[in-house]
Structure formats: C-alpha cells, structure tokens
Amino acid sequence: MTVGSHSDQQLLTQVLISRAKHSPDRVFGLLPKGEVLEDGFSELTYAALNHAVDNLAFWIDQKFGGKVQESDSKKWPTIPYIGPNDVRYTLLTFAAMKTKRRLMLPLPSNAAEGMAKLLQSVGTDTVLAGSTHTGVWEPTRSLLSELNILEIPEVKWLLETDIDVAYPYARSFEEGHKDTIWFLQTSGTTGDPKPINMTHQLFEDLSNHMTISAESPLDRKLGMMECLRDAYQPILVPLSWGAGTVSVTNWPLAAGTTPIFLPTNAPQPMTSEYLKNVMNSTPKGKKNIIMLTPATIRELARDPSSLEAFRAYDSVGYAGAPLDQATGDLISQYTRVQSYIGSTDSGVYPLLLDEPKDWNIHRFYPDLDGFHLQLFDEREQLYELCINRQPDEYRYCFVASDDSVMQVFHTKDLWKPVPGRPEFYTGGGRVDDFVKLASLTKFNGVKIESIIDRDPQIESCIVAGEGRLRPFALIQLRENVEPKLESIWPTIQEVNKSLYAEAELCKELIMFTNPEKPILRTAKGTVSRRKTIEMYESKIEEMYADAVRRGLLKSMVDGANWQGVNGHKT
Numbered sequence: 001m002t003v004g005s006h007s008d009q010q011l012l013t014q015v016l017i018s019r020a021k022h023s024p025d026r027v028f029g030l031l032p033k034g035e036v037l038e039d040g041f042s043e044l045t046y047a048a049l050n051h052a053v054d055n056l057a058f059w060i061d062q063k064f065g066g067k068v069q070e071s072d073s074k075k076w077p078t079i080p081y082i083g084p085n086d087v088r089y090t091l092l093t094f095a096a097m098k099t100k101r102r103l104m105l106p107l108p109s110n111a112a113e114g115m116a117k118l119l120q121s122v123g124t125d126t127v128l129a130g131s132t133h134t135g136v137w138e139p140t141r142s143l144l145s146e147l148n149i150l151e152i153p154e155v156k157w158l159l160e161t162d163i164d165v166a167y168p169y170a171r172s173f174e175e176g177h178k179d180t181i182w183f184l185q186t187s188g189t190t191g192d193p194k195p196i197n198m199t200h201q202l203f204e205d206l207s208n209h210m211t212i213s214a215e216s217p218l219d220r221k222l223g224m225m226e227c228l229r230d231a232y233q234p235i236l237v238p239l240s241w242g243a244g245t246v247s248v249t250n251w252p253l254a255a256g257t258t259p260i261f262l263p264t265n266a267p268q269p270m271t272s273e274y275l276k277n278v279m280n281s282t283p284k285g286k287k288n289i290i291m292l293t294p295a296t297i298r299e300l301a302r303d304p305s306s307l308e309a310f311r312a313y314d315s316v317g318y319a320g321a322p323l324d325q326a327t328g329d330l331i332s333q334y335t336r337v338q339s340y341i342g343s344t345d346s347g348v349y350p351l352l353l354d355e356p357k358d359w360n361i362h363r364f365y366p367d368l369d370g371f372h373l374q375l376f377d378e379r380e381q382l383y384e385l386c387i388n389r390q391p392d393e394y395r396y397c398f399v400a401s402d403d404s405v406m407q408v409f410h411t412k413d414l415w416k417p418v419p420g421r422p423e424f425y426t427g428g429g430r431v432d433d434f435v436k437l438a439s440l441t442k443f444n445g446v447k448i449e450s451i452i453d454r455d456p457q458i459e460s461c462i463v464a465g466e467g468r469l470r471p472f473a474l475i476q477l478r479e480n481v482e483p484k485l486e487s488i489w490p491t492i493q494e495v496n497k498s499l500y501a502e503a504e505l506c507k508e509l510i511m512f513t514n515p516e517k518p519i520l521r522t523a524k525g526t527v528s529r530r531k532t533i534e535m536y537e538s539k540i541e542e543m544y545a546d547a548v549r550r551g552l553l554k555s556m557v558d559g560a561n562w563q564g565v566n567g568h569k570t
Contacts, residue, residue, distance in 0.1 A: 011176050012203045013097045013169055015253045020050035028252055029259040030232075030283055031087060031155075036263060037281040044087065044159075052087075052158040054167040056095040063150055064126065068100035073179040078122040080104040082137065082240065083130030084264040086155055089239040090248045092128070093182060098169045104183040105240050110193055112139035117192045118185060119144065128152050132264075176200060178394070181249070184242045184344060194400075196344055198242075201394040205347065205369070206254040212368070213353075222365060223353040225255065227315040227338050232285035234260040234278050236292065238268055242344045243291075243319070258285060272299045272306065279309035291317040291340060298327045310334040322427055325360055332359050345397040346387055346411055361424045362415075373425075376414055377442050382428045385411045435503075438469050443503045445471070448495055449527075455491040457481045460519045462529055463505070469553050470502070472509040472543065474536060476519045483512040508547045511539065 010018065019026060024047035033039040060079070061067055068076060079101050081092055089105070096103040106118055119127070119140070126148040127137055134149050141147040171179070181202065183195040210229065213222040228251055237244040251257045260282050267274055275296065290313050292300075297318060300306040307330070310316060315336040328337050337359040342348035350365035364371060370388035387409045389398055397409040414428035433446035445463040452461045452473070459478045465471035473492075477483060485507055496504040513519060517535060520528040533540070547553045 009173055009177075009204060009207065011097075011171065011173055011179075011200050012181060012250065012253060013094055013171075014173070016046065016050055016053070016094055017169060019046040019253075027258060029087070029090075029248065029261060031261050032263045034263065035265050037277055039263075041260065041283055048159060049090070050094075050166075051163070052155075053091050053094040053098065055158045055161050055163055056088075056091050056153070057098045057167040058163065059153060060095055060099045060101065064099075064101070070100065071175075073100070073102070073176070076100050076102050076180070078102045078104050078124045078183065079126070079128055080106055080119060080122075080124060081128040081152070082106060082108050082133050083128070083152060084132055085235070085239050085244075085262065085266065085268075086130075086264050087248070087261055088130065088152055088155060088158070089245055091158060092152070093245065093249045097179065097181065098167050102180040102183060104185075104195065105245060106185055106193070107187075107240050108133070108136050108238075110185075112143055114192045115140040116143045118195060119147070121195055122183065126150060177204060182245065184245075186344075196242075196396045196400070199394055201392070202246075202347075203250050203254060206250055209348075209350075209368075210255055212365075216365075219352070220365065221353040223338050223351045224317065224340050224348055226353045227289055227317060227336070228255040228257050229287075230256040230285075231287040231289040231314065232258045232260060232283065233289050233291070234262060234282045236262070236270060236275070236278070236290070247291075257289075270296070272296070272303065275300060276303065276306045276309055279306070279312065284312055288313045289315050289317060291319065294318050294321045294323040294327070297323060297331060301327050301330050307331070307334055323360070328359050332356050341413075343397075343411070345400075346395055346409065349385065349413075358424070361418050361421065361426045363423045363425070373415060374410075376431065377434075380416070380428075380442065382414045382416055383425070384431060385413045385415060387411065435463065435465055435471055436467070437465065437471065437503060438467055439502050441500050441502050443471075443499055448499070451495050451498075452491055455488055457488055458491070460527060462519060462527060462532060464529070464533060465509075468544070470504075470506060470509055470547075472511065472540060473505050474511050474513060474519070474532070474540075476513040485510060506552070508550070508552050509543060511536070511543055 024045060026046050027043045028046050028049045029044050030041040031044050033042055064077065064079070070076060079096055081103060083089070092103055104122060106115060110118065125144070125146050128150050129137055129152065131151050134151060137147065137149050141149065177200045179200055181198050181200060184198055185193040185195055187193070209222055210225050213225040233247065235244060235247050239245050239248060248259045252259060262278065279290065297316065310331060311334050313335050315338050316331060317338045317340040319340040319342070323337070331337050336356045339351055339362065340348065341351065347369065350368040350371050352363040352365055354363060370390050372386055372388065373383040374386045376382045376384040387397065389407045393399065398406060412431040414431060415425035416428040418424040418426055429444050429446060433444050434442045435445040436442045448463045449461050452458060457477055458475060460476045462474045463471055475488065492505050492510070520532045520535065522528050544553070
C-alpha cells in the first residue's frame with residue numbers, strides 16, 4: 001500500500017529461500033540449549049531454518065493427504081496449531097505456505113465453545129499440537145467428536161533429519177501476495193473469537209516501511225522501524241499472539257532482527273525476576289531491543305538492579321497501554337523509550353523517531369497508509385486518529401466490516417497538540433473514555449474515575465451518563481468501609497474542579513454498589529463498564545427519576561440525544 005512495485009518485491013517465503021541459498025550462514029535467530037537461561041543459546045542459520053521448514057513441509061504432505069493441487073489460495077486447507085513457545089511457530093508459518101496450506105494460531109486460553117466455532121469457521125477437522133499441548137484441544141474434541149489431533153515432530157527431529165531434495169516452492173509475487181500467512185484471532189472479549197486473515201501484504205507493508213524509513217531524512221525516520229532494524233530481540237510474549245509470531249517470522253526478514261527464543265518453561269506472564277534474568281543473561285548483538293508492557297516496565301522500574309539492566313538495550317518498546325510519565329522519564333535515563341502503539345485491526349501507527357527526551361509526545365509520518373487526524377472535540381482540542389481506505393486494502397479494520405464501501409476507519413485513539421511544539425501530539429485517551437452529555441459537553445470519564453479511585457476508601461468506580469443532562473457515578477467501596485456520601489464528598493469536590501459546570505457530579509446522582517454485586521471486571525482485569533451498568537440499569541433509572549421528581553433535573557434526558565444508560569439502548 002505504500003511504495004515499491006511487484007517486480008522488485010518478494011514473498012515472505014521467497015526471502016527465506018533466497019537467504020538460505022545466498023547467505024546460508026547468516027544467523028536467523030538464537031535457540032535455547034536447555035531449560036534454563038544459564039544453559040546458553042545456539043545459533044540457527046537461514047540454511048538450517050529452511051532445511052527444517054522443508055522437513056516439516058514433507059511431513060505435512062504425508063500426514064494431511066498429499067500435495068495440494070489447488071491454485072486458489074482461498075480454497076487451501078487450514079491447519080490450526082497450539083504448542084509451546086518455540087521455533088516451531090516459525091517453521092510452521094513457512095511450511096504451511098510451501099505446502100499450500102493456511103496456518104491458524106488460536107489462543108490456548110479460548111473456551112471450548114469459542115474454539116469449536118473458530119475451527120468451524122475455517123472448515124477444518126484436523127489440528128496440530130506440540131506433545132505437551134495435545135490436552136489443550138481435548139475440551140474442543142468433546143464438542144467436535146470428529147476432531148483429529150496430530151502431534152507435530154520435535155524441534156530436534158526437524159533440524160537434524162536429512163532430506164535428499166529441497167521442498168519446491170514456485171509461487172510468484174503476483175500469484176501469492178494475497179496468500180494467507182496465518183489466521184490470527186480476535187481477542188474474543190466481546191463475543192466468540194473470529195479469524196483474522198493476515199496475508200503477504202502485511203510483510204509487503206513492513207518491508208516498504210523499512211525502505212521508507214531508510215530513505216527518509218533524519219527528522220522523518222519511523223520510530224519502530226529504526227529501533228528494530230538489525231537488532232537482537234528476546235521474545236517475551238506468547239507466540240500465539242500476533243505480536244509474538246510476527247516477531248519470529250516477519251520482522252527478521254523485513255527488518256533484520258535476530259529473535260532470541262527463550263526456554264519453553266519460561267513463566268507466562270513473566271515475573272519481574274525472570275525478566276531481569278533475561279535482560280542480564282541473553283546474548284547481545286551490536287544493537288539490542290526489548291519490548292515490554294507498561295505494567296512490566298513499571299514493576300522493573302522499582303528495582304535499581306533492573307534499571308541498570310536496561311543500559312544493555314538501545315531501546316525499550318512498549319505497547320498495549322499508555323506508559324505513565326514518571327516511569328517513562330526514569331527509564332529514559334537508561335535507554336530510549338519508544339511507543340509501538342498499533343493494533344491487529346489497523347497495523348502499527350506511523351510514529352516518527354524523535355529525541356529520547358520526547359518519548360511521551362509524538363509526530364506522525366504524514367499520510368502514510370492513510371493515517372490522519374480528525375477533529376474530535378474543538379473545546380478540548382482533541383483529534384482522533386483515523387485511516388483512509390487504500391488501494392488494494394487488506395487491513396482487518398476494512399475487510400472485516402459489513403460495510404464494503406467504508407472509506408474511513410476510526411481507531412478511537414485520541415491525540416492532543418502539544419503547546420509550542422508544532423507537529424507534536426500527546427495521547428488524549430480513547431473515544432470510549434468520553435461521556436457526551438445532552439448539552440453535547442464531553443468529558444473524559446475514565447480520567448475522572450482514575451482520580452476518584454485514588455481515595456483510599458474506594459475500590460473502584462464508574463462515571464457515565466451518555467445523553468443525560470448530568471453524569472452519574474457508581475462507586476464500590478473497600479471492604480468494611482461504611483457507605484457514607486459525606487466521607488467521600490471531598491474527593492468528589494476535588495474532581496468537580498476539573499469539570500465543566502454542566503458535567504459536575506452531584507450528590508443525588510452518586511450510587512454505592514451492593515456488596516453482593518461488585519463492579520465487574522474483564523479477564524484482563526479492567527473494569528467491564530457495559531456489563532456493570534446493565535447490572536445496575538434499573539437502579540440508575542430510579543435514581544434519575546427521583547432526581548427529576550425532586551426538581552433537581554428538568555427532565556431525565558434530552559430526547560434528541562437519549563440512547564439509554566451510558567449510550568446503549570434499553
């Protein structure tokens with residue numbers, strides 16, 4: 001979607017074969033020698049990688065009914081796989097493409113019902129697993145009695161078994177640039193998981209971004225691309241995640257990274273102690289990067305010895321959530337802090353590489369891949385990052401939509417200009433964080449909640465009221481705290497200082513939760529706003545009705561803006 005032409009580009013698999021032939025001893029990645037980090041690591045060359053891929057490709061043909069003759073990749077059979085965090089995720093990616101099959105990487109944490117629907121959506125009745133993970137499929141087999149579970153060969157066999165000939169691969173770029181690399185999956189937090197078809201166009205885009213950054217002037221380099229370029233990278237996330245599998249397939253071939261695979265018994269999620277050991281024990285190259293979640297960075301920042309370990313890295317990338325200013329400022333004294341913000345739906349956001357001191361404010365590469373800013377709230381000077389549909393569009397945010405003519409995708413990520421710094425923006429939260437009242441006044445409900453949550457008497461809270469004349473607050477107190485409004489009112493008064501008059505919280509629209517019905521949370525630990533509000537919907541309606549009867553509000557709602565409690569229709 002960016003630069004380049006079909007004549008000068010290669011498919012992901014073509015790049016692997018080319019490197020195995022022309023740079024056979026070039027190191028692809030590092031594999032653990034044993035079950036602990038102290039056992040050390042061995043080098044995996046491109047020649048050895050391609051050899052193992054061919055071994056696996058021949059094995060797949062043998063176990064899955066021979067060679068696929070179909071030329072239309074949309075009709076190729078799908079192979080779902082769940083296994084330990086090892087190089088077989090890489091090998092399967094390439095072997096599936098060589099054998100004209102499509103690899104699916106479901107999350108092991110899926111419920112059996114969701115997993116069954118995922119398999120049915122791609123029409124497969126045979127799945128693969130590592131010997132340690134066959135049991136993950138058993139609950140699904142109880143629902144799909146015909147499900148066949150095959151064990152993938154061990155890494156040692158794939159690397160060391162001799163073969164007489166290379167597995168043939170003759171697909172051209174023109175034929176294959178829309179072929180599937182793998183099916184990832186949606187998170188399933190808002191319904192059944194669904195497959196996300198990731199094609200060679202992803203690799204095409206990443207490669208083009210590397211070229212764009214290399215050819216751009218110093219003030220227009222892409223941050224993520226330059227941090228990743230030719231760097232050693234320990235792989236810390238599960239390989240069933242998109243960020244994990246891209247790191248051991250696409251990035252090495254597009255950016256020249258060297259992935260460091262950890263022992264398969266590494267804890268997930270990783271403890272801070274294990275991470276510190278990773279930072280100190282894994283091999284280092286001329287350039288080194290590490291990617292962590294903000295929560296992990298905060299935890300490591302509390303330990304002086306962990307802070308020192310950051311010095312071995314040229315940069316630390318973070319993704320998944322914002323990083324607070326204090327932690328980022330501290331870490332930036334030891335290494336560059338770089339945002340890798342993006343999503344499986346829309347891809348990586350085109351943030352530029354700026355001075356290390358500017359780690360928390362960002363510039364965007366102008367109009368790259370259709371990314372641009374649209375005004376969201378003039379009063380607050382907030383802009384939403386949006387994406388224009390591009391020719392030959394493949395991104396999930398467009399192709400998954402029922403609206404085939406949708407021209408603009410709204411990411412719901414908000415940005416605010418930095419005063420006195422032209423082109424620079426700072427994160428302004430999410431569109432979903434904001435509550436729009438009947439007066440059209442908007443305020444950041446999540447930000448207000450975070451202030452209220454600081455009160456030591458309060459466990460959690462929700463502030464909402466979409467379409468209402470005034471907002472309401474649902475407050476969960478800590479155990480053994482008596483529900484007295486007077487005791488928390490100073491906190492509410494402090495919050496009101498930051499709100500417009502029409503958005504201030506009033507005593508009559510504050511409700512305490514029932515101890516038997518606490519605020520609900522998602523599997524990730526975040527507040528489940530919609531489900532909690534639905535649980536208290538009748539009580540919230542009664543609260544507003546009482547406020548109207550007492551003359552505190554002119555009406556419950558403004559009919560033109562009313563959409564139900566917090567914006568969902570009743």
